[in-house]
Amino acid sequence: MARGNAIRVLRQATLAIIAAALLGGTWLTRTRATSWEETLWVTVYPVVAGDDEATARYVDRLTSESFAPLADFVAREAGRYGIDLERPLRVDLGEPTSMPPLPPEAATPLRVMAWSLKLRWWTWRALKDQPGPDPDIRLFAVYHDPVDGVALPHSLGMKESRIGIVHLFASRRMRGSNQVIMVHELLHTLGATDKYDPANNLPVFPAGYAEAEREPRYPQRYAEVMGGRIPLAPDTAEIPASLKKTRVGPATAAELRWTDVEG
Ligand SMILES: [Zn+2]
Known part of the structure; x- marks a missing residue:
């Protein structure tokens, strides 16, 4: 019994050490990753x-x-x-x-x-x-x-x-x-987040639109990369065929710290 417990404790300790090592390693790289320097x-x-x-x-x-x-x-x-x-x-x-x-x-x-x-x-x-x-x-x-x-x-x-x-x-x-x-x-x-509605896969307005200010709004020319699709009409959107048809919108740019970067 005691031995079984010891093994279990050891196993838990090992897992905890592995988890700490993984988390520690990632924490160190985190701050550097979005400085864009x-x-x-x-x-x-x-x-x-x-x-x-x-x-x-x-x-x-x-x-x-x-x-x-x-x-x-x-x-x-x-x-x-x-x-x-x-x-x-x-x-x-x-x-x-x-x-x-x-x-x-x-x-x-x-x-x-x-x-x-x-x-x-x-x-x-x-x-x-x-x-x-x-x-x-x-x-x-x-x-x-x-x-x-x-x-x-x-x-x-x-x-x-x-x-x-x-x-x-x-x-x-x-x-x-x-x-x-x-x-x-x-x-x-x-750190970029999704900008589409998982219920219908449609990009969320305005964050999921590459050109939210465009007049008329539809059809859009590009997919916002985290919106995932090109909005063609309020209820229709298509998957872009390539990155040529894809843009990073302002909301995603802010999440990536391409804008409003603290000094
Ligand atoms: Zn996603």
Whole structure:
């Protein structure tokens, strides 16, 4: 009995130490991340979901260059808000990893807690053998076989750990919309919040509109990156085909500290 207790106490202590190490590590990087004075390093770790060979081949062909449009987008948008940094982001391709644990479908607090612990453990294991210096932001890009009508699991970006898990279709045709999803989750890790109504996926006015002042209001030309869609009419919005059709609106810019930066 006593021995069982001792093991349990030890196990809890170990978990607490791991949690503290993870949290401590992330806390140190947090203040630096949104100062926009130095280039932020992002690493994308590709994951092949399932055993589809075409998906594996698609992932094999990825290079750091595949993700250059993400860095270009952030440079362009930060520049529009007067951030004077030539290269706010640098995106590198990391080594492939295994499949991350998926969030629970019925999200009770206990299940979410269990999942987030599993996720922390999985992340630690997935990253411990990655070569090179630690990046500021880590994105796991999970590529799925593009099957018509099949919905992907929800992507997520976590500010606390600066980790994003992005579910994408392994298809050249989807490259543009994949990039929009990646930037959306990437900006979550930097403190940007969603600006769409989860009940109907419509961008919320005005924060989820790239050009809220535009007259007439509809159709909008761009999607606000955290609003997610281009509003065409009060009840219609479409997913942007690429980052060319996507902008960072003023509300998101403020969350990213591109505006109203304290001195
Ligand atoms: Zn989101």
